[in-house]
Amino acid sequence: MKKLATISIGDELLNGSKLDTNCNFISNELNNVGYETVMRLTAGDTKASILSSLNYAIKNADLVTITGGLGPTHDDVTKVALCDYFETSLKYYDDVFNEIQTWIVSLGRNPNILDKSQGEYPENATLLHNSKGTAKGILLSKDGTIVLSMPGVPREMKAILVEAFIPKFTSLSDERIVSLNIKTIGITEMMLFKAIHDVLSLYNDITVAYLPRHTGVTVRLSQRTLDEQRSQRYLDSIALKMKEMLPNQIYAIGKMTLSSVVGALLTKHHLTVSTSESCTGGLVASHITDVPGSSYYFNTSYITYSNEAKIKLLDVSESSLKEHGAVSEETVSQMLDGTLKYSGADYAIAISGIAGPDGGTIEKPVGLVYIACGSKTKKTIKRFQFFKDRIINKEAAASAALNLLRLEIIADYGE
Amino acid sequence: MKKLATISIGDELLNGSKLDTNCNFISNELNNVGYETVMRLTAGDTKASILSSLNYAIKNADLVTITGGLGPTHDDVTKVALCDYFETSLKYYDDVFNEIQTWIVSLGRNPNILDKSQGEYPENATLLHNSKGTAKGILLSKDGTIVLSMPGVPREMKAILVEAFIPKFTSLSDERIVSLNIKTIGITEMMLFKAIHDVLSLYNDITVAYLPRHTGVTVRLSQRTLDEQRSQRYLDSIALKMKEMLPNQIYAIGKMTLSSVVGALLTKHHLTVSTSESCTGGLVASHITDVPGSSYYFNTSYITYSNEAKIKLLDVSESSLKEHGAVSEETVSQMLDGTLKYSGADYAIAISGIAGPDGGTIEKPVGLVYIACGSKTKKTIKRFQFFKDRIINKEAAASAALNLLRLEIIADYGE
Numbered sequence: 001m002k003k004l005a006t007i008s009i010g011d012e013l014l015n016g017s018k019l020d021t022n023c024n025f026i027s028n029e030l031n032n033v034g035y036e037t038v039m040r041l042t043a044g045d046t047k048a049s050i051l052s053s054l055n056y057a058i059k060n061a062d063l064v065t066i067t068g069g070l071g072p073t074h075d076d077v078t079k080v081a082l083c084d085y086f087e088t089s090l091k092y093y094d095d096v097f098n099e100i101q102t103w104i105v106s107l108g109r110n111p112n113i114l115d116k117s118q119g120e121y122p123e124n125a126t127l128l129h130n131s132k133g134t135a136k137g138i139l140l141s142k143d144g145t146i147v148l149s150m151p152g153v154p155r156e157m158k159a160i161l162v163e164a165f166i167p168k169f170t171s172l173s174d175e176r177i178v179s180l181n182i183k184t185i186g187i188t189e190m191m192l193f194k195a196i197h198d199v200l201s202l203y204n205d206i207t208v209a210y211l212p213r214h215t216g217v218t219v220r221l222s223q224r225t226l227d228e229q230r231s232q233r234y235l236d237s238i239a240l241k242m243k244e245m246l247p248n249q250i251y252a253i254g255k256m257t258l259s260s261v262v263g264a265l266l267t268k269h270h271l272t273v274s275t276s277e278s279c280t281g282g283l284v285a286s287h288i289t290d291v292p293g294s295s296y297y298f299n300t301s302y303i304t305y306s307n308e309a310k311i312k313l314l315d316v317s318e319s320s321l322k323e324h325g326a327v328s329e330e331t332v333s334q335m336l337d338g339t340l341k342y343s344g345a346d347y348a349i350a351i352s353g354i355a356g357p358d359g360g361t362i363e364k365p366v367g368l369v370y371i372a373c374g375s376k377t378k379k380t381i382k383r384f385q386f387f388k389d390r391i392i393n394k395e396a397a398a399s400a401a402l403n404l405l406r407l408e409i410i411a412d413y414g415e
Numbered sequence: 416m417k418k419l420a421t422i423s424i425g426d427e428l429l430n431g432s433k434l435d436t437n438c439n440f441i442s443n444e445l446n447n448v449g450y451e452t453v454m455r456l457t458a459g460d461t462k463a464s465i466l467s468s469l470n471y472a473i474k475n476a477d478l479v480t481i482t483g484g485l486g487p488t489h490d491d492v493t494k495v496a497l498c499d500y501f502e503t504s505l506k507y508y509d510d511v512f513n514e515i516q517t518w519i520v521s522l523g524r525n526p527n528i529l530d531k532s533q534g535e536y537p538e539n540a541t542l543l544h545n546s547k548g549t550a551k552g553i554l555l556s557k558d559g560t561i562v563l564s565m566p567g568v569p570r571e572m573k574a575i576l577v578e579a580f581i582p583k584f585t586s587l588s589d590e591r592i593v594s595l596n597i598k599t600i601g602i603t604e605m606m607l608f609k610a611i612h613d614v615l616s617l618y619n620d621i622t623v624a625y626l627p628r629h630t631g632v633t634v635r636l637s638q639r640t641l642d643e644q645r646s647q648r649y650l651d652s653i654a655l656k657m658k659e660m661l662p663n664q665i666y667a668i669g670k671m672t673l674s675s676v677v678g679a680l681l682t683k684h685h686l687t688v689s690t691s692e693s694c695t696g697g698l699v700a701s702h703i704t705d706v707p708g709s710s711y712y713f714n715t716s717y718i719t720y721s722n723e724a725k726i727k728l729l730d731v732s733e734s735s736l737k738e739h740g741a742v743s744e745e746t747v748s749q750m751l752d753g754t755l756k757y758s759g760a761d762y763a764i765a766i767s768g769i770a771g772p773d774g775g776t777i778e779k780p781v782g783l784v785y786i787a788c789g790s791k792t793k794k795t796i797k798r799f800q801f802f803k804d805r806i807i808n809k810e811a812a813a814s815a816a817l818n819l820l821r822l823e824i825i826a827d828y829g830e
Contacts, residue, residue, distance in 0.1 A: 282697025289696025
């Protein structure tokens with residue numbers, strides 16, 4: 001495989017105020033056309049820092065991508081560094097500037113916002129079309145290494161890379177990496193490792209990575225290959241063996257999310273779902289509606305944060321709330337009944353918990369969440385003890401709830 | 416300032432399947448004790464890749480942090496590379512292993528899950544306590560540069576860095592960087608730049624960065640300083656000047672989020688809010704409840720995805736839905752009335768739009784969203800044309816809605 005190094009430019013990336021997502025996109029896309037990422041660098045907004053990174057990267061790679069450091073708010077420091085490195089100078093391209101101007105006018109915007117410098121590029125560079133913005137991609141090469149410089153704005157970088165660079169400047173090299181994600185929920189990384197490591201280690205021609213999150217652990221299988229389809233079938237067959245070993249914990253093989261798996265089950269069996277949410281505050285419903293086409297199985301949900309709302313919208317009994325508290329088995333059970341009754345949905349989810357940071361007691365600490373899931377004929381209620389962080393608790397509870405629904409539908413209707 | 420280089424280890428970071436958040440945390444924390452991040456590197460899970468990165472980083476920094484490549488699922492490749500680089504070898508520490516074993520037992524877990532290798536560390540290393548896991552921090556030094564190696568699991572890295580490394584091994588150096596974020600919404604990066612650049616450039620002793628997102632642009636002011644408090648006051652005074660120039664667009668100076676700003680306004684003026692959401696599917700309510708203490712001003716919300724739910728829960732008129740469609744000024748206006756009526760809240764937000772990818776027409780394209788916001792006495796309805804991506808449209812609409820509420824409360828009650 002050919003070797004790729006990525007360089008991200010930006011003080012805001014270095015000082016920790018902004019998360020870099022460009023490199024992940026670039027690595028994924030170029031991996032599909034035979035590039036393996038061998039290093040990733042982040043450099044500051046100075047010429048010296050960019051040049052040092054470029055010198056180091058170019059020694060180790062066949063292709064170096066640079067993102068950021070272009071445009072008026074960055075003083076175009078990348079263009080200047082490129083000119084230095086490739087011993088050339090900036091040239092003003094009248095036709096490029098006119099093209100940008102025409103494009104800006106076609107969007108109904110004022111062309112006077114443009115600066116003449118936006119028509120300047122290193123002499124000898126190949127310029128790549130940017131369908132989403134004014135800064136072109138810049139392609140230069142030296143000693144057999146190609147350098148591709150793009151703006152840092154993700155949608156512009158993506159347009160240049162996918163529309164202009166990949167179709168014209170890459171060829172499918174022989175070797176590439178094929179990967180497959182096995183997504184689990186309800187099992188810790190260590191337990192998962194213990195459960196599948198011995199079997200997985202028999203396949204000594206694949207690479208295995210464990211990627212833990214608060215909402216579940218993903219196992220990524222990868223293989224270098226000359227035959228993509230054969231490798232895909234091979235990884236699929238291994239993943240199916242894993243699924244036989246952990247049928248409940250593995251919810252997806254491949255790209256599907258927990259919400260889209262649940263959505264596919266609901267669609268397949270012509271079912272609908274509704275939620276009533278206290279501590280998650282609408283997050284479960286939001287996840288459900290992240291899936292295109294969710295209007296086929298999702299009509300309505302109730303966010304009942306206060307006791308009063310639980311009583312008024314879902315018929316939760318006032319005396320039961322007093323006796324057992326809002327965070328209890330009894331309350332989520334009654335919330336579920338009310339949700340099924342008023343929404344008319346086939347399945348419902350009801351959640352109540354203590355998200356934190358305040359509101360915890362010794363008996364009911366922060367992170368305690370009750371989730372009820374079921375239909376008019378069957379109900380499952382589970383107690384979870386999650387973490388100390390409010391946002392993480394909301395995410396963990398939402399995932400656990402969707403997973404309960406998934407298991408419930410499978411138990412009732414099959415996969 | 417002292418110079419920091421960070422190295423992240425992991426094929427899953429390089430190949431784009433996992434986002435690296437550790438470096439941002441490390442940069443932020445160490446910046447507070449006088450380190451400036453000069454480079455960031457990501458290396459693969461091999462000894463050669465780690466050694467190459469270490470060699471490059473150590474030339475440019477006073478402190479190099481390494482995260483990842485420790486533990487049984489990574490074959491402890493980092494430990495081996497450190498031994499190579501520092502010309503030492505792994506040594507088994509009985510007391511370390513016993514300590515880990517005791518800790519595991521105290522958590523009620525089985526100590527047999529431990530491997531003897533978890534007691535092995537490079538000879539001569541200083542080991543740093545990890546309150547959240549079994550892998551210790553490893554501190555080594557060479558030619559005046561300190562190397563700190565930590566596990567890749569964020570909570571373990573954070574525990575070692577914040578509890579063990581920073582208090583004992585850093586001293587407040589004289590110079591540091593003080594930063595302040597000015598957060599805006601409802602103005603593009605270019606318009607913002609045009610509006611404030613001339614004034615900001617008069618302050619030639621500060622650095623300015625523009626950080627655009629779909630939900631708004633943040634302007635980050637930074638200054639190197641010997642006097643932290645003085646610099647903070649200085650940046651505060653500049654931010655206040657900006658706020659005078661863009662009173663509506665700047666919603667926060669500092670760390671507050673849009674939801675927490677709205678929450679503070681509601682709390683201050685003893686007001687409550689409720690939402691009814693179609694295309695955002697509960698995301699606005701979820702954002703509102705991300706804020707600790709939101710139960711003081713938030714009781715209930717309605718997710719009315721289908722027309723039927725809009726009619727049943729919020730009294731939206733069936734004939735009006737037929738005439739104008741679900742995505743219209745009329746519909747969100749009626750949703751707002753119903754939400755105010757049934758929730759009893761002082762303010763309400765109502766949203767209906769076409770999130771995509773399907774459902775768009777020429778008159779009502781994907782990304783079209785109507786938002787109504789108001790109280791029983793006053794109502795504002797706005798039409799937005801967002802983007803092509805479903806998830807981004809949900810986020811953009813949720814932020815726009817919270818901002819409408821913010822402006823509405825300020826207009827009625829003041830800041």
